[in-house]
Amino acid sequence: MFAENQALWWQPQTLLNEQSCKILLGPLHIVLQRKTGEWWLATERVPQSEHQHVELQQLSQWPQDHQPSRFVFQHEPLQFCLRPLLADRPVVVKTHQPVYVPPGEQVTFYISSPVSIRIELQQPNLLLQEIQTQRLSDTWFGPNTQTGELCYADKTQARHSKEELPKRVHKAVTPVMVKNNSSQMMSIEKLSLPVPYLSLYGLxxxxxxxxxxxxxxxxxxxxSELHISKQMPAGSDGAERLAKPRLYMEKHGLFRAFSDLFAHAASRGSL
Structure with a gap:
């Protein structure tokens, strides 16, 4: 039923008639069933359950505690696909403790943010649902209530070693290189990840x-400037691009947002 390499969980999967399956993807659980002329779908988030690896389970029958959404066809598609993509808003991440970058230093932080999942059928292609793997709270990012944008809020350990990264299948890692070319100590307490403008890759x-x-x-x-580099981190050869950026912005759009951020840093001693 499932693809041979289950690590690549974003690849198309086939269900036979009357087969059911459950996919555990971090805190998100997805149940699918193919029936004659129909597909059934149910999703739920279980915040206390974060699976380090995707689990694909074949079910003997539809679970009675899940109310399905029914999608009706004259000839139902044979395959489904779970397509990850980045959030539709920037994610403002706050560090658990202040992080300082001395003058003249350059360091790369690895910051994770939860992805959304597009549950699709194939042959023909049809989007059934797009759902966040983890629900994030809303926050406003900007120097005042008139200037800025609505974002999601999250927390980060701001790790600077790839080896320290935990395995979390529902999150994408963004390498953030910080170059402190100023004469002042730089204090990082929060920053905004422009994830709608980034591509997503699967290893x-x-x-x-x-x-x-x-x-x-x-x-x-x-x-202060922001650049988006298309160069993947060392050891990431063979990465497959799974999703293009959701948004494309004018050249100076992100520049202004992060200039406001650094202006804030100058007045408060924080990023």
Missing amino acids: ADGSLWTDQVILDHQDEAEL
Whole structure:
């Protein structure tokens, strides 16, 4: 029923008639069943259950505690596909403790953010549902209530070693290179990941990565710049692009957002 390499869980999967399956993807549980002329679908989030690896389970029957949504066809598709994609808003991540980058230093942090899943049927292609693997709270990012944008809020350990990254199948890792080219100590307490403007990649081990983000901080706030690099981290050869950016922005759009962020840093001593 399932693809041979279950680590690559975003690949198409086939269900035979009257077969049911359950997919455990971090805190998100997905139940699917193919029937004659129909597909059934149910989803739920179980926050206390974060599976480190995707689990695909074949079920003998539809679970009675799940109310299905029914999709009716003259000739039902044979396959389904779970397509990960990044959040539809920037994710403002707050560090668990302040992190300092001395003047002249350059460091790369690895910051994770939860993905959404598009549950699709194939042959013909049809989107059944798009759902967040983890529900995040809303937050406002900007220097005041008039300037800024609505974002999601999350927390991060701001790890700077790939080896320290935990295995979390429902999150994508964004490498954030911070260059402190100023004469001041840089304090990082929070930053905004521009995930709608990043591509998403899948690696052979089933992990998800995004384009690299580069922040270049100068003494003058207006000289702070953000770049999106298409270069994947070392050891990520053979990455498959799973999703294009949701949004494309004018050249100076992200520049202004992060200039506001650094201006805030200058006045409060935080990022």
